[in-house]
Amino acid sequence: MQSPFPFSAIVGQDEMKHALLLAAIEPALGGVLVFGDRGTGKSTAVRALANLLPKIETRKGCSYNCVPAHPSSECTICNSSPKPAKVKVTAPIVDLPLGATEDSVCGALDLEKALLKGERSFAPGLLAKAHRGFLYIDEVNLLEDHLVDLLLDVAASGTNVVEREGLSVRHPAKFIMVGSGNPEEGELRPQLLDRFGLSVDVSSPKDVKTRVEVVKRREAYEASTGSFCADWAAMDQKLQRRVLAARKLIPDMETPDSVFAFCAELCLRLGIDGLRGELTLIRAARAHAAFEKRSTVTLKDAVSVAPMALCHRLRRDPLDEAGSTARVSRALGEVSQMTVGNA
Amino acid sequence: MPDTVGNIAAGQQKWQDALLAARLLTHFPDAGVSARVRGSPSPAREKWLVYLKSSIPNERPLVRIPSNCTPENLRSDIDVVASLVAGRITRRVGSLERANRGYILVSMAERLEAASASLLAQAAEGTLQQDTQKGGGAIRSVIVAFDEAGDEQPQLPAVLSERLVLDVCVDGLDLKTIETMDTGRGNRTNQPVDWQQVTLSDKQQQQISDLAVLLGSGSLRVQIGLSKIARMVAALDGRNDATDSHLAHAARLVFKDIAIPEVAEAPTEDAATPDQQSDSQSSQQEADQNTDKFPETLSDLEDLLVNVQAANASITGALNSDKKSRALRNAKTGKSGNRTLKSSRGRPVGLTAKAPFSGVRPNISATLRAAIPWQRLRNPVALQMGWTADLGLRISPTDFRFVRFKHRSETTAIFAVDASGSTALSRLAEAKGAVELLLADCYVRRDSVALVAFRGTSADTLLEPTRSLVRAKRSLAALPGGGATPLASGIMRSLELAEHAKQRGQTPLIVYLTDGRGNISLAGNVDRKSASEEAVQLARQGAALGIRSIFIDIAARPKPLALDLAKAMEAEYCALPHVTASAVSQIVSRHLAEKT
Numbered sequence: 059m060q061s062p063f064p065f066s067a068i069v070g071q072d073e074m075k076h077a078l079l080l081a082a083i084e085p086a087l088g089g090v091l092v093f094g095d096r097g098t099g100k101s102t103a104v105r106a107l108a109n110l111l112p113k114i115e116t117r118k119g120c121s122y123n124c125v126p127a128h129p130s131s132e133c134t135i136c137n138s139s140p141k142p143a144k145v146k147v148t149a150p151i152v153d154l155p156l157g158a159t160e161d162s163v164c165g166a167l168d169l170e171k172a173l174l175k176g177e178r179s180f181a182p183g184l185l186a187k188a189h190r191g192f193l194y195i196d197e198v199n200l201l202e203d204h205l206v207d208l209l210l211d212v213a214a215s216g217t218n219v220v221e222r223e224g225l226s227v228r229h230p231a232k233f234i235m236v237g238s239g240n241p242e243e244g245e246l247r248p249q250l251l252d253r254f255g256l257s258v259d260v261s262s263p264k265d266v267k268t269r270v271e272v273v274k275r276r277e278a279y280e281a282s283t284g285s286f287c288a289d290w291a292a293m294d295q296k297l298q299r300r301v302l303a304a305r306k307l308i309p310d311m312e313t314p315d316s317v318f319a320f321c322a323e324l325c326l327r328l329g330i331d332g333l334r335g336e337l338t339l340i341r342a343a344r345a346h347a348a349f350e351k352r353s354t355v356t357l358k359d360a361v362s363v364a365p366m367a368l369c370h371r372l373r374r375d376p377l378d379e380a381g382s383t384a385r386v387s388r389a390l391g392e393v394s395q396m397t398v399g400n401a
Numbered sequence: 402m403p404d405t406v407g408n409i410a411a412g413q414q415k416w417q418d419a420l421l422a423a424r425l426l427t428h429f430p431d432a433g434v435s436a437r438v439r440g441s442p443s444p445a446r447e448k449w450l451v452y453l454k455s456s457i458p459n460e461r462p463l464v465r466i467p468s469n470c471t472p473e474n475l476r477s478d479i480d481v482v483a484s485l486v487a488g489r490i491t492r493r494v495g496s497l498e499r500a501n502r503g504y505i506l507v508s509m510a511e512r513l514e515a516a517s518a519s520l521l522a523q524a525a526e527g528t529l530q531q532d533t534q535k536g537g538g539a540i541r542s543v544i545v546a547f548d549e550a551g552d553e554q555p556q557l558p559a560v561l562s563e564r565l566v567l568d569v570c571v572d573g574l575d576l577k578t579i580e581t582m583d584t585g586r587g588n589r590t591n592q593p594v595d596w597q598q599v600t601l602s603d604k605q606q607q608q609i610s611d612l613a614v615l616l617g618s619g620s621l622r623v624q625i626g627l628s629k630i631a632r633m634v635a636a637l638d639g640r641n642d643a644t645d646s647h648l649a650h651a652a653r654l655v656f657k658d659i660a661i662p663e664v665a666e667a668p669t670e671d672a673a674t675p676d677q678q679s680d681s682q683s684s685q686q687e688a689d690q691n692t693d694k695f696p697e698t699l700s701d702l703e704d705l706l707v708n709v710q711a712a713n714a715s716i717t718g719a720l721n722s723d724k725k726s727r728a729l730r731n732a733k734t735g736k737s738g739n740r741t742l743k744s745s746r747g748r749p750v751g752l753t754a755k756a757p758f759s760g761v762r763p764n765i766s767a768t769l770r771a772a773i774p775w776q777r778l779r780n781p782v783a784l785q786m787g788w789t790a791d792l793g794l795r796i797s798p799t800d801f802r803f804v805r806f807k808h809r810s811e812t813t814a815i816f817a818v819d820a821s822g823s824t825a826l827s828r829l830a831e832a833k834g835a836v837e838l839l840l841a842d843c844y845v846r847r848d849s850v851a852l853v854a855f856r857g858t859s860a861d862t863l864l865e866p867t868r869s870l871v872r873a874k875r876s877l878a879a880l881p882g883g884g885a886t887p888l889a890s891g892i893m894r895s896l897e898l899a900e901h902a903k904q905r906g907q908t909p910l911i912v913y914l915t916d917g918r919g920n921i922s923l924a925g926n927v928d929r930k931s932a933s934e935e936a937v938q939l940a941r942q943g944a945a946l947g948i949r950s951i952f953i954d955i956a957a958r959p960k961p962l963a964l965d966l967a968k969a970m971e972a973e974y975c976a977l978p979h980v981t982a983s984a985v986s987q988i989v990s991r992h993l994a995e996k997t
Contacts, residue, residue, distance in 0.1 A: 096563045097622030101528070153523070153530075155472065156516040156560075161762055197560065200515060240559075262619040269610040270603075272621055273628050280433075281597045 063279055065106035066293035067286070069272045070263050071099055077256045077366050078107050079297075081234050083304045084345035087338060088255030089213060089235035091198070091246075091370065098260045099272075100238040104194045108151035110294050112302065114190050118142040121182050122229055123150060123189040130229045132180060150191030152184050152233075154209075156200060163205060164220050165227070180227045185209075185218045188233040198237030199246050206246075209235065210253040252331075255338045256363075257370035259383075304348035311344045312354045320357055320393060324364060327389045330371045339367040357394065364390055412578040414653075415570060419449050422569045422654050425633050426543055427456040428593055430502070432633060434626070435525040435544035437510070437557065437565040439657065440572030445579045446547070449571050450506075453545070462503035466496050468512040475520050497524050500542045510546035511557045518558035521546075525564045566626030568657045596636035601628065601643050608648065616656045627655045752802045767802035769794065812910055812993050813849045813866045813902040817895040819915035819955070820856035821886040832914055834982025835989070836864070849907070851898050855891030857884040858925040862894060866902060885927065888919025889935035892970075896939065899948045910949050912989055913972070916956035917963030933962070940970035951992060953977050953985060 068075060074092055081090045092100045116123050119142055120135045126144050129136030136142075154163070165183035184193070193209070195201060212218050218231040237254060239246070251257070263269055279286045321339045330336075340355075342363040347355045365386045372385060422436055440446050457463055466474070473495075480493035496505070497520065507513065507521065523529035527541035546565055548557050557565075601609070609631065613624035631651035635643035752767050772794055777783045779795040818832040836850055852864040892913075899909035919932040943950065952967035952974045959976040967974035973992070977984060 095620065096559070097620035099621065105528075153528075155523075156519045159762075166762065167765055196519070197515075262621050264614065264619065266607050266610045269613070269621065269624055270606045273606065273609070273625050276625050277628065 061283060061287050062105040062109045063102050063276075064287055064290035064294050065103070065110045066297055067275050067279070067290045068099055068103055068106060069275060070268050071103065071260055073258045073366065074100070074103055074260050077258045078103060078236070079301060079349060080342055080345040080363070081236070081256060082107060082111060082301055083348055084308060084341055085232065085234055087341050087345065088253065089237065091251070091254040091257040092236065092238040092260055093257065094238075094240065094260035095262055096240060098262050100260065101194065101196060104192060104236050104238075105151055108149045108192050110298050110301070111149045112298060113146040114149055115144055115146050116190075118145045122186045123147075123191070125190075132182075132227055132229045134179075150188055152188040152191065152193050154184060154193060154195045154201075156197060158184065158201075158205065160205065160208065163208065164218060166220070166222075167225055178225070180220070180225055182229070185212055185231040185233075186229055189229075189231050191233055193233045193235050195235070195237045197239050199239035206250055210250065214253070251370045252334055254370065256342060256366045258366050259369075300349065300351075303351065304345065307348040307351070307353055308344060310353065311348060313340065313344065314355065317343065317355050317357060317360055320360055324360075324389055324393045325368070327393055328368060328372060328386065330368065335368055335371045339364060342367045361390055361394060412574050416445070416574055416578050418650070418653050419445075419569045419571050420452060421634070421637075421650065422567045423449060423453045423456065424637060425567065425630065425654075426504075426545065427453065427458070428637055429596055429633055430458070430461055430504070430543055431541075432596060432629065433525070433527060433541065434567060434629060434633070435546070435565045436567035436569055437546045437548050437562060439548045439568070439570040441549050443571065443574070444576055445571045445574040448579050449569075457504060462500050463506065464496050464500035464503065465506040465508065468507060468509040469514075470496065470517055471514070472516045472520055475517060497521075497529065497540050497542065500524075501540045502542065504543045504545060507544065507546045510548050510561070511550035513558055513561065515558050515560065518561040522561045522564045525561075563620070563622060566623075566630060567654050569654070570657055592639055593637045594639055594641060596629075596633040598641055599632035599635045599643055600641065601631065605631070605643060605645070605648055612652055612656070623655065627651055630654055753805050754799070754802060756801075756803050757805050761803050763801040764804050767804075768796065768800050771802050772796045772800040775800070813851060813899070813907045814989055814993065815851045815853060815866070815895050815898050815902070815909060815911045817853045817855070817860075817891050817911060817913045817915070819886060819888070819891070819913075820854040820882045821884050831982045831985065835985035838982055838986040849902075851902075853891060853894045853898065855887050855894070856882060858887055858890075858921055860887060860890040860894040862898065866898065866907075885921045886915070886919045887921035887923075887925070887932075888915060888917070889923045889932055889939055890921070891915070892936055892939040892943065893923065896943050896946070896948065899943070900946070903946075903948075908949075910951070910989070910992060911943070911972075912951045912953065912985070913970075914953050914955055914985070915963075916954060917952075917960070917966045918956075936966060937969045940966055940972075944969065944971040949992070951975070951988060953988065 065075070074090075077090045077092075081087050092103075094100070114123065115126055117126055117129075117136050120129075120133055122130045122133045122136070124130050124133050124136040126136070126141075131137070161183065163184050165181055165186055168179045168181035193213075195209070198206065212231050213233065213235045216230060216232040217228055220227040235254075263272070275286075318340065321336050321343070325336045325339070339360060343355050343359040346359040346363050347353075350359070365383055368386050369383055419438075425434065426436055438446065438449070454463065475495050475497045477495040477498045478493055480491045483491040483493065505521065505524070510518075513521070520529065521544055524540050524542045525544045527539045529540045530538075544561075544565065546557065546561065548562075550557065606628065609628050610624055613620065613627055616623075631643050631648045634650045634654075635641075635647040638647065640647070752764065754771075775797075776792075776795060779797070780792055783792055816832060816836055832852070836852055849866040850864070851862065851866040853860055854863050855861070895911045895913075899911055902909040917936075919936050920927060920929045922928045922931045923935050950970050950972035952963065952970065952972040954963045954967075954974065954976040956963065956976075964974055975988060977988075
């Protein structure tokens with residue numbers, strides 16, 4: 059397989075790259091939603107990220123991407139004896155096509171085995187394939203609502219439960235969900251928006267130099283993929299080490315009460331329903347602090363991730379299209395002033 | 402007769418460009434460049450296709466697919482029916498795999514379903530993975546999509562059209578042009594070089610970027626494509642460095658809306674020498690025409706850019722509006738189409754032996770149940786000894802049973818009534834009458850109706866979406882009128898209701914009864930200018946959300962302002978100076994009936 063475009067070689071789009079890295083550091087964030095124009099490198103970035111992350115260990119032929127030490131009970135490969143050899147594979151990145159059906163996503167009764175051998179066995183779907191990797195949904199806003207519900211459910215619980223056609227199967231499906239779409243072609247329901255952890259808006263760069271650089275790198279990549287990737291491998295490895303180190307920092311991250319108070323105040327001020335926003339904000343702040351190689355969360359971390367963690371949770375104002383970022387930053391200003399004043 | 406000369410030249414230009422595009426496609430099949438060919442079936446299109454086919458290298462597969470192909474047809478999969486007949490696993494090779502590293506021709510591409518279009522888009526980009534059983538590897542093909550859509554018809558799904566770099570138009574070419582013009586195959590003297598080796602100067606790259614920003618709505622994909630095409634044109638010409646003329650050619654091949662009157666210059670890919678000549682010619686002409694306001698020859702890219710910038714407002718305006726309506730159409734096909742018994746979701750309503758939609762899986766238990774009565778006949782052993790479990794079941798394709806789903810399709814008609822001004826009273830009365838008439842009618846179809854009235858400084862929902870005639874009558878009894886016209890608030894409130902209806906799975910239809918002259922802004926101030934701006938903005942938003950609407954102009958003398966507003970919301974416009982309940986109800990009924 060042709061190696062994907064290196065993550066570090068992506069020009070600009072810093073916010074999107076940052077959000078993706080945070081999601082990779084802290085999978086509990088609940089994925090990333092990238093909204094914006096076409097042709098801004100959304101799918102390139104996701105593919106690149108999967109390649110950037112360390113390879114995962116599993117057994118040969120396993121279709122559930124089982125952890126060798128704890129195989130899923132459904133996996134016939136990993137539970138057979140003798141066990142197949144362990145292999146290291148790139149973190150999977152699974153594309154969810156627009157026309158996907160519930161069968162193909164969740165998995166279903168294995169038709170050939172049922173009809174030809176009379177066996178009742180489960181054929182794993184895309185969710186099993188995406189375990190320990192990424193599920194990329196282009197045009198998530200055009201996907202059938204019941205599918206999106208299902209995906210968000212599985213993403214949140216980490217387990218895929220199939221109860222139909224006489225099958226009763228549960229297998230782990232922990233993946234980082236990345237959705238992308240163009241809001242002009244249809245919006246996501248507010249309930250669904252809320253389920254995504256981070257949300258970033260991307261637009262194509264307007265500056266000639268950046269644009270020319272993008273084209274140049276793309277052409278260099280297409281002309282000689284191998285050497286281009288080799289040139290950027292060092293940068294990618296550096297970033298990979300940073301992500302890994304950050305992952306290690308997360309469990310022991312110290313979060314001072316002032317940060318909790320700040321997040322709560324901010325969410326109250328913005329009128330965000332529910333606690334999911336607050337939780338995500340704190341988790342994102344932790345991931346951000348870990349990425350910055352610190353073991354304590356500061357207000358700065360929370361401030362810098364607040365827009366991407368909160369913007370999509372604001373109540374929609376039909377006239378105010380670009381305004382949600384402004385609203386968040388205004389509230390940020392007010393709240394941080396207040397906190398500073400109190401301290 | 403300069404005009405006719407110009408026309409013929411323009412036609413020749415178009416044809417030359419189309420042929421150049423075909424040469425690019427066939428010379429560099431691995432460059433990842435796909436094309437969109439506009440135009441209804443015509444001799445020109447046939448000839449173009451013949452030319453394309455004749456230049457495709459023999460080892461490259463060519464697969465033609467219809468626009469109604471489903472994702473299942475495109476992808477390889479296990480063929481259940483064939484497997485059963487053969488008694489072993491039989492794989493069906495999908496069109497995409499057959500056309501791997503080759504060409505896919507899609508006829509009537511504008512009718513592609515979004516799912517198929519996104520698969521084709523992935524194949525065009527080479528990001529589609531083959532089935533793991535076959536060892537993986539990406540599928541990459543050149544897509545040639547024949548787009549027969551006129552301006553008013555549904556457009557090619559944006560996910561695909563975005564990835565079709567070349568934009569060829571073979572519409573409106575007369576026979577004479579295509580017959581007399583040489584296809585240029587015989588006289589090409591210089592050998593094409595590897596396009597990857599072609600370099601662009603910094604200035605050219607900047608120009609490409611400018612063009613992409615101006616005409617390609619800033620998309621980087623367009624910019625990368627344009628740069629690629631420019632290098633390919635130069636490579637086809639046998640040059641290692643692209644000239645500005647190559648760039649101009651590339652721009653014409655990528656953007657459909659820039660007609661560059663390139664009269665004097667001969668098609669440049671014939672040979673290097675005429676190319677250089679024409680370059681020097683054009684620069685001379687440029688020097689001559691420095692004072693001339695309207696140069697007739699624009700072969701140079703610099704001029705092209707200036708030209709484009711001048712025409713920027715109109716062209717990009719047109720392009721943008723095209724984009725918008727395309728978005729609307731997409732939203733429509735994606736969200737509210739096809740809500741019938743063939744639906745792939747909804748409430749299951751019984752079984753059928755015929756697949757309700759393509760790609761559906763048979764229901765196993767129902768299939769087995771259907772097969773059981775036939776076992777004795779199908780298995781000779783069972784016929785003699787009686788059937789036992791170890792014999793297994795013999796299932797034939799005729800046993801397949803599928804679950805049918807019914808997706809309830811409901812419509813919510815939202816009336817947005819202008820309750821301002823002097824005619825308010827009579828108008829409101831008629832609107833109320835229309836609502837009641839409709840409700841009486843809708844009860845049968847289980848459609849619901851809502852009413853929003855706007856007057857004074859705000860819009861009120863007088864009637865939440867309801868199916869109850871009684872409730873409607875009660876809440877409509879006291880309906881005040883008069884005052885100013887907060888049109889924007891009215892539109893906003895209606896859109897909110899429509900959004901809610903959509904979330905419930907209903908299809909909203911907004912009926913505006915107004916003269917389109919708002920004078921109160923959303924904030925509640927008397928400000929005619931911002932009021933109308935806000936109204937138009939909201940109207941566009943409604944269109945982008947894919948909400949259908951009817952605009953009934955009730956002004957005594959209809960003004961273009963209302964028509965503009967109706968256009969912005971992509972509504973059907975009817976002028977009805979004398980509003981009557983029955984007329985309104987007839988119009989709306991017709992629309993509701995169309996829907997179901």
